[in-house]
Amino acid sequence: METTKNKKLYFGRPGSMYGLISLLIMLLLTIYQVIMSYCVLSKDSENFSELLLYFSVYIVAEWIYYFIFAIVQNRHISLEMIAFALSSISLYVTASVSPSKTQTQFVAIFIGLALYIAMVQYMKSTTRTSAIRIPMAVMALGLLAFTLVFASYTNGAKNWIYIGPISIQPSEFVKLAFIYVGAATLDKIQSHKSLTAYVFFAVGCVGLLGLMSDFGTALIYFATFILIAFLRSGDVRTIVLVCTAAVIGAILILTLKSYILNRFASYRHIWEHMYDSGGYQQTRTLIYSASGGFFGVGLGNGHLRDIFAATEDLIFGLICEELGILTGFLIVITLILLAFAAAYNARFSRSSFFTIAACAAAGMIVVQTALNVFGVTDFLPLTGVTLPFVSRGGSSMICSWGLLAFIKAADSRSYPQLAKKAKRNRR
């Protein structure tokens, strides 16, 4: 009964406390975005009208979303507001650094949003969720295998597929399937047997990623697998066993293919590799992050933007430099809070599928954020993964919104009609 009390607090109408706060946040967000738009537009007369259109449509779209979901449907939209805020930063940074790629980023955000709405809607039903897990698993493995065969090496990893002018990173989309398949077990939750099939699926995915030399993504998958396996079985021994096997496997691979290790040779020695590829990106990230100070040198005034992958892998440094270290850390803290919220809300979810999916998605976001932020600052080896929502990149953006859908679906407040119906039925 305690949970219904909680719900009452959140299902406020506009005019109630929550309604006022969400309106206030929307207004603040809009002010921030108008200022950021001005910062970008004031420095780019060449693409002025095109960028102005994207920025305006973006803000209008946010308000439409707010109107439909918060006012009309009376839903709780704080997760979306966070995602809107973070995605808009990626849009402004992309527009500022490489205006020609803004369109792609803009479109990707809306595809992501559409996928998000669709996924949340789809997961409204608890019976539908387990139905498509087998085809999903086959598709995921197939897509990765296809990538391995048909992709060409880009920056040392074989993870891009080119279809005409569009380039796709299938491993980003497979992340969603990976969580879906892992979570969709329903009642066999405590059984070890059901886990076996999933272990094979996970080993397949991680193995294929390893063959693509995309070790960062492989690590994200592996960490997510551990999370899911634990959530499903609750068995610490199994987890320890799997981790031990993985470590042994990794050592074996590294001894057999020692050249892989060379890629990470500059880890914790980046200043000795200041002028070669081993430490160039990390040292520049640290130097220019420090240069930004608390408040940044201003969008467009930085130097990290001239370094390779500045808006992707190095985005944290670029934001620290141009928008300030405070903004940089605020983004990281926001992503952490997102994960906390997911774990908190997952307690009240409708079934174990939603709990596992939300926690796995949150874990994936945290692990990916850690690999990105700690990688460019030399706390961890640089693996070249993106920062969820913030890095430039269509596949990554769409996947981020997809992950958010899992978190959203676990929150019973996401489906007010269902909750009300349940309430009525109970009476």
Add this chain to the structure above:
Amino acid sequence: MRTINKRILLIVAVVVIFLFFTILLAFSMFTNAQEYALKSVNAHLYESGVLTNAGEIVDTNGIKLAYTQNGERKYNDDPDIRASFLHILGDNKGFISGGIQDVFKNELSGYNIVYGVNKSSDNTLNLTLDAELCAYAYEELRPYKGCIAVCNYKTGELICIASSPSYDIYNKPENLDSDPDYEGVYINRLYGGLYTPGSIFKVVTAMAAIENITDIYNRTFYCNGKDGTIICNDTHGEISFKTALNQSCNVAFAQIAVELGADKINEAFHSAGLDISYTTNDRITSKSSIININTSDSKSDIGWTGIGQSTTLVNPYSFLNFMCAIANGGKSYEPYFVKSAVNENGRKIYESTPVDSGITITPTTASLLKELLRSDVSDYYGDYIFGDITMCGKTGTAERDNKLPHAWFAGFSYDDDFPYAVIAILEECGSGLKYAGSAASSVMQELYRKTISG
């Protein structure tokens, strides 16, 4: 079904671990930010290797030596001052290492993590050097290579440093690397030079004699112009210890050296602080002087060493420090020239504190040496050379095979109210007194005039 809720704690644990590392990262960035930002590849602060977002560097009289204007690093308007400060400030291509614009970049940049690189630096670095005197000394050196330095022996504050060859940073010569006139142009010879000492080394031998031969002042030596392989500059006949130093008698000093033996000379060399590589307050490292004799060496080798004509090499900075110690009663402070750095509010962000050089000469020995060096000037060179200054000192003419000798002068003012020590070395020119002595004299007299006139 809600057993799963306990398992959620794992994800909470993951998040907490991540949060912990995020705090660690913030802490690490906070503590290392200045070091990171001041890397010379930072295009915000550097323009082709020179820190442009840096404060002013001023001499002891407030003359601007370097400053930033419209994002560009500028130097003093006087080309002679620019040339005489080339090594001190450092060039803009990183050829001259140890320039204070580089080693004091933290103090000059005024970087802090709150403002990042956004704030232009209003910090000021104050030097103890007198820019006009440095330029004057540089003119005295030219066209010869070498260096002149003047230091307050009570405080260790350097008031004049000049090293030649040098060039005007605004008009860098094209042929620097090929023209023999610019050989070693990137080196500040005060710190980086190593020279055969010639007769100035007799001060070290004399110190060893005072400390080890009890009746040295009652002894006489006989010089007939030659002793074995040692050739003297004159035929001095019967000569006392004091007169032998005054007239720089090679035969007498070679005999003293042989009598002392290698160990005693090495010991004196050590207590004079010559065998030390000093890393000064100014974060500059001087070369240590080199002596290379031992007890198994022949009498002739020890004799040659005693008169400064062997394989011994002396660094001007360490010898200036030795002079300071003699003048100051046996103790000295390592000569330095960066006094302080203040920020825009006038708050000191750096202040130099004099460092004991570690020289331990007994006050008695110091005072005896002081009188001996005083008599060199009063009884032999002539007080008229130094105008109104009561000077002590020793010249050196370091003979070299088939080349003109290096000229040395090392000395100090006898007068406590004008407490300055001087070192001058002019390469390949001739007699110590004629070249180095007169150069040192005119720099000291110029300083004296400036001090008297206030």
